[in-house]
Amino acid sequence: MKVSMVVNGVPRELETRSNALxxxxxxxxxxxxxxxxxxxxxxxxxxxxxxxGAAVKSCTVLAGQAEGAEVTTIEGLGQPGALHPLQAAFxxxxxxxxxxxxxxxxxxxxxxxxxxxxxxxxxxxxxLDGNFCRCTGYHNIVRAVLLAAGANA
Amino acid sequence: MNAMxxxxxxxxxxxxxxxGRGRYTDDINLPGQTYAAFARSPYARAKIGRVETAAAxxxxxxxxxxxxxxxxxxxxxPLPCGWLVKSTDGADMKVAPRPPLAATQVNFVGEPYAIxxxxxxxxxxxxxxxxDVQFEELEAQASLATAMEGVQIHEGIEKNLSFHWALxxxxxxxxxxxxxxxxxxxxxxxxxxxxNAIEPRxxxxxxxxxxxxxxxxxxxxxxxxxxxxxxxxxxxxxxHKLRVVSPDVGGGFGSKIFVYPEETxxxxxxxxxxxxxxxxxxxxxxxxxxxxxxxxxxxxxLALDAEGTFLGLRVKTRANLGAYLSTFGSSVxxxxxxxLLAGQYRTPAxxxxxxxxxxxxxxxxxxxxxGRPEATYxxxxxxxxxxxxLGLDPAEIRxxxxxxxxxxxxxxxxxxxxxxxxxxxxxxxxxxxxDVAGFPARRAASEARGKRRGLGYSCYIEACGLAPSxxxxxxxxxxxxxxxxxxxxxxxxxxxxxxGSHSHGQGHETTFAQVVATKFGISMxxxxxxxxDTGRMEFGLGTYGxxxxxxxxxxxxxxxxxxxxxxxxxxxxxLETTPDEIDFEEGVFRAKGTNRQMTFGEVALAAxxxxxxPEGLEPGLSEKTFYDPKNFTYPAGTHIAEVEIDPDTGVVTxxxxxxxxxxxxxxxxxxxxxxxxxxxxxxxxxxxxxxxxYDDNGQLMTGSFMDYAMPRADDLPxxxxxxTVTPCTxxxxxxxxxxxxGAIGSPAAIINAVTDALKVKDIAMPASxxxxxxxxxx
Numbered sequence: 001m002k003v004s005m006v007v008n009g010v011p012r013e014l015e016t017r018s019n020a021l022x023x024x025x026x027x028x029x030x031x032x033x034x035x036x037x038x039x040x041x042x043x044x045x046x047x048x049x050x051x052x053g054a055a056v057k058s059c060t061v062l063a064g065q066a067e068g069a070e071v072t073t074i075e076g077l078g079q080p081g082a083l084h085p086l087q088a089a090f091x092x093x094x095x096x097x098x099x100x101x102x103x104x105x106x107x108x109x110x111x112x113x114x115x116x117x118x119x120x121x122x123x124x125x126x127x128l129d130g131n132f133c134r135c136t137g138y139h140n141i142v143r144a145v146l147l148a149a150g151a152n153a
Numbered sequence: 154m155n156a157m158x159x160x161x162x163x164x165x166x167x168x169x170x171x172x173g174r175g176r177y178t179d180d181i182n183l184p185g186q187t188y189a190a191f192a193r194s195p196y197a198r199a200k201i202g203r204v205e206t207a208a209a210x211x212x213x214x215x216x217x218x219x220x221x222x223x224x225x226x227x228x229x230x231p232l233p234c235g236w237l238v239k240s241t242d243g244a245d246m247k248v249a250p251r252p253p254l255a256a257t258q259v260n261f262v263g264e265p266y267a268i269x270x271x272x273x274x275x276x277x278x279x280x281x282x283x284x285d286v287q288f289e290e291l292e293a294q295a296s297l298a299t300a301m302e303g304v305q306i307h308e309g310i311e312k313n314l315s316f317h318w319a320l321x322x323x324x325x326x327x328x329x330x331x332x333x334x335x336x337x338x339x340x341x342x343x344x345x346x347x348x349n350a351i352e353p354r355x356x357x358x359x360x361x362x363x364x365x366x367x368x369x370x371x372x373x374x375x376x377x378x379x380x381x382x383x384x385x386x387x388x389x390x391x392x393h394k395l396r397v398v399s400p401d402v403g404g405g406f407g408s409k410i411f412v413y414p415e416e417t418x419x420x421x422x423x424x425x426x427x428x429x430x431x432x433x434x435x436x437x438x439x440x441x442x443x444x445x446x447x448x449x450x451x452x453x454x455l456a457l458d459a460e461g462t463f464l465g466l467r468v469k470t471r472a473n474l475g476a477y478l479s480t481f482g483s484s485v486x487x488x489x490x491x492x493l494l495a496g497q498y499r500t501p502a503x504x505x506x507x508x509x510x511x512x513x514x515x516x517x518x519x520x521x522x523x524g525r526p527e528a529t530y531x532x533x534x535x536x537x538x539x540x541x542x543l544g545l546d547p548a549e550i551r552x553x554x555x556x557x558x559x560x561x562x563x564x565x566x567x568x569x570x571x572x573x574x575x576x577x578x579x580x581x582x583x584x585x586x587x588d589v590a591g592f593p594a595r596r597a598a599s600e601a602r603g604k605r606r607g608l609g610y611s612c613y614i615e616a617c618g619l620a621p622s623x624x625x626x627x628x629x630x631x632x633x634x635x636x637x638x639x640x641x642x643x644x645x646x647x648x649x650x651x652x653g654s655h656s657h658g659q660g661h662e663t664t665f666a667q668v669v670a671t672k673f674g675i676s677m678x679x680x681x682x683x684x685x686d687t688g689r690m691e692f693g694l695g696t697y698g699x700x701x702x703x704x705x706x707x708x709x710x711x712x713x714x715x716x717x718x719x720x721x722x723x724x725x726x727x728l729e730t731t732p733d734e735i736d737f738e739e740g741v742f743r744a745k746g747t748n749r750q751m752t753f754g755e756v757a758l759a760a761x762x763x764x765x766x767p768e769g770l771e772p773g774l775s776e777k778t779f780y781d782p783k784n785f786t787y788p789a790g791t792h793i794a795e796v797e798i799d800p801d802t803g804v805v806t807x808x809x810x811x812x813x814x815x816x817x818x819x820x821x822x823x824x825x826x827x828x829x830x831x832x833x834x835x836x837x838x839x840x841x842x843x844x845x846x847y848d849d850n851g852q853l854m855t856g857s858f859m860d861y862a863m864p865r866a867d868d869l870p871x872x873x874x875x876x877t878v879t880p881c882t883x884x885x886x887x888x889x890x891x892x893x894x895g896a897i898g899s900p901a902a903i904i905n906a907v908t909d910a911l912k913v914k915d916i917a918m919p920a921s922x923x924x925x926x927x928x929x930x931x
Contacts (some may be wrong), residue, residue, distance in 0.1 A: 031174070033175075036177075074172065094163075099170025115236070128866040133866075136827060137830035137834030139830040139872055140830065
């Protein structure tokens, strides 16, 4: 089947299997390898991307469901030398170690930042509970999100 | 950027990770690559009959199918265990051979017995489904508790006992108990854990028939060890024809130290199909086939006098090895466990016995802390329990028994010599930081809300940077325990550093650059750190046991000193004086008492443009070191947990967690704090959430993230961390290691707090809501 979508600002028309997942399309067909796969039960959040302005676990979306969608992956956020403030905050607070969960964590945190809610530690922790990190104990990830939100980190 | 040692320099590796440009193994795609899928045993124990491959081979897209018999016929040997442990009777441990693919019998659920190679992952998986295998199911022995009385798993290994190991003086310990006025006794399990690095294991293997060279990209914490084992023991390829590359690796925690069946079979298959073969575990495979951690059953007794002085400690442990001995499976419950049972204390007599037994479960090996969390749990649970039984303050009983600063070096009754420490200092700092003085008021406030509140201490010690090689080899280690470090100064004065350590989250690219830049007095931007490729550095032992900085960093310091020595010879010649008349400071070689000088960069250029070097002075500026430590390092500290329990639901909330650690000298405090945070999270996970469970038939009941409770952001508090410093006395950095301390100290602190809140003697880990609710309402 054919599927069309805008990925990181670029219109794409792709031939894919009807049972292909969005994550397969992004990782394998478009080689956007910043989109990671850490589980097979939609628990870990490493594959989180933004679809039409909201965070989704791309392992839980069929490629066909993204027809006509605007998809943003970590590669489409900020670039080396022109980081998004959230990316910069992750580096500033040491919010990552091995880096594997980081793209999904950042894309999820973006939802929190853009929610307009007043963020505090408890809200950030609740908002990140769909994303596993095994390295940081979440301590510095929470600080990163609060820093980017302009809250006291 | 200020690169000086001790500064919280932001990590240079972060840029690629936060922009999605990391290069993990599964991100690598080679032209013409195929995909592998493994056929795995659905039974915990079964004989393999006929394996009919015709239907699998006829499946569209399937390229090849290889079984255990094919690998055996191809000369691929069993995966070895790298540490030979001896039983008390002097006999070698009994080893059940572990073929990369089972050929005649499977011994745990998930054990691979065939590899299917396909044009796509889907076709490979379809091929696995089409395999027709006749299994004869056999009775399995999955339970550790009954393992020595149950079904014998392996031929020739009675009672499923690989070894009965002991350490310490039994007679002296028995005498201490006979003289004791009080004996505290505990029986408990150290729960089985599943490591779960968020990046699953993976490999991409390629074979070039024209040169007979293999290249294996894989998720390894120690690529040179992987190469050595695959070459010397498994027979995959000669060592010089096998390049192992560990690119970015998404966490290890021990589970990626080991040589596994999958990359072995995939690499062998790449030679047979003459195309690259890629395999990436899905999470379900990771649960089934990664080496698990912990899993002990222990009885511990502490003998005390009336004042609470420790007289003796007696420990008996049954350790689960799983179905086979994994790469370092034998060393974890023995040399990394029994040797730590003195803790921070002067206990004069200790005796420990360990039965290492096989079960029909996944192999058990090192997981963050590896033996030392188990030892700390024994010591710190029994010390806290003794304090309660004797009515002593838990801090006071520890103070009375601490090894004092003036007693170092201190030889314990269990074979270690601690070089330095100040345990009272870290305890005192932790008591302040945790505001223990304010605890009674906080407890009263909790109780007023119908909650229960508890406080728990854990004063842990660990041994890092396994050493020295000579001793380790005498004790059965199959490899030395040194590390290599090479510094190449380029002609323009920039520096390329090659380390045999491997970073999979620890930040070596930053920390090691800080060390080298500081030594040379140059900017950090002038220093590049390279790791994880047997094709680029000559040897290394990789990263585990919190060894990278203490051992690998020390190798770099030694190499830097050699570079400076050579620089003095070069600049001495150029400045028309002798090398011993040259001072090197802040990047400048200066003739003493003169204004004649050369910068580091000028010396580098001169080294490669040797216009008039005298006889005996070689061109070039490149030095390497194999650094073999003289002793372990001994990080130690105090962790204090404060928990609040809702007796109506059994939910335990970690209200506060304080860690004060002595890691010796610190290069980058930001990275060190991050290591503590992560370790503590894993320890809290062990204490409250995580448990790898098999049923009696050997089926894994916790085979997904829906069944195995990983700590999530809202399960944990922010942590209060601080450090005290007693520099390590025997390495040039004074560093001890910080990678595992968090996971070592924290489980005992949490369970001490939970039992304090509940006023019970013990509760099993993980202290799940059900267990806590039952304890609170019984």
